Amino acid sequence: MPKKVDHDARRRELTDAVCRITLRAGLGSATFRQVAAEAGVSVNQVQYYFGTKEGLLEATQEHVGERSIERLMSWIEATDGSARAVLGAFLKSFVPVDEESRMAMLMYVALYTEGVVEAMGDPSANPTRKTEVEMMYATVLEQLQRGPLQKDVDAEAEATLLTALGPGVGLYVLDGTMTAESAYATVDHHLDRLFVT
Amino acid sequence: MPKKVDHDARRRELTDAVCRITLRAGLGSATFRQVAAEAGVSVNQVQYYFGTKEGLLEATQEHVGERSIERLMSWIEATDGSARAVLGAFLKSFVPVDEESRMAMLMYVALYTEGVVEAMGDPSANPTRKTEVEMMYATVLEQLQRGPLQKDVDAEAEATLLTALGPGVGLYVLDGTMTAESAYATVDHHLDRLFVT
DNA sequence: CGGTTTCTCATACAGACGTACTATAACAGC
């Protein structure tokens, strides 16, 4: 086996190029040629590592997802481990505050449409995201049940709301209609109401 | 002035074609040729009424926004006019339940990215959406202040949360990770907590 | 050291893209 090359690393460099281009000029500008130029390689290398464009975009989505989870984990590790703090970290990880998180949120939205359209044609396709969100919901619910909660809080209903709140504020912060501070304040205010301090 | 033609109506037919194509195959498939074929007219007619592709997409976004507002108004008119009911209608209008609302939500997301990327390059550009959301927030706040609210409710903080909740649940329902019933229940549950019944 | 596999590049291709251009049909006003 000649010329060992770290395929995963190479692929990641290329999907990173996709993200940078998308951030700068939109997903429509992420063509094979543009991606190759951005990464400083030949067009064929993109073909070689992904085969087709669909493969490139799928890998990009996957990598962005992994990055987001990593970022979430580092947020959680920075807390004291209380349910309240973990949920706060979870929700705040959706808020785009720096270049990286802004990129993650943008890629999420940019790739979202294609997934939805695809899923409409074939509802059985792409179960990844569905289970992903189900895991999100389960995690939120689990943390809520750790408590201590206020008396009249319905954990399951609140879990649904919190799961939707993350992307909701994320979108508004991304397009500049809400400041990150306001998003944080909203999250904190709501959690304050749920938990006994 | 020869051959009077209702320009607005013609333009709307064409932007409707854009929406149908996007729903079926994604925004990337909404090319001049495809749009012309979908509407049953010549390619040049699309050029004639919008000039450039950017013009076509801008008009599409505008039309979709108008449709959404119309739908929201009809939702509100079906209520008893109480603050609680109006807010419920407002939030539920984001939930895609039929072909039309699903299309509206999808178009919203599909066109969102380009707006964000554009706004990043020139933050002063595209103030439409910003004021749009500010109006949304103002409306929600206004309704909240009509009350009657529970004792310890911070109207401004809740207004921010509710404004983010609409698109949040809308996204999840659109991609099938949440049922419309669940979204409705979440909205109702939260409003129940805010208002004195 | 030769051979095989892995990698990289450059180029070619057919098709689709947005747009410009020209010509023709339809109506309004004199």
Add this chain to the structure above:
DNA sequence: GCTGTTATAGTACGTCTGTATGAGAAACCG
């Protein structure tokens, strides 16, 4: 009825797209 504006269609152009192909460099195995 003629004239000029408006609307529509058809087509051509240059560019860019994703992908296929062939040729060459690099490294491991025997």
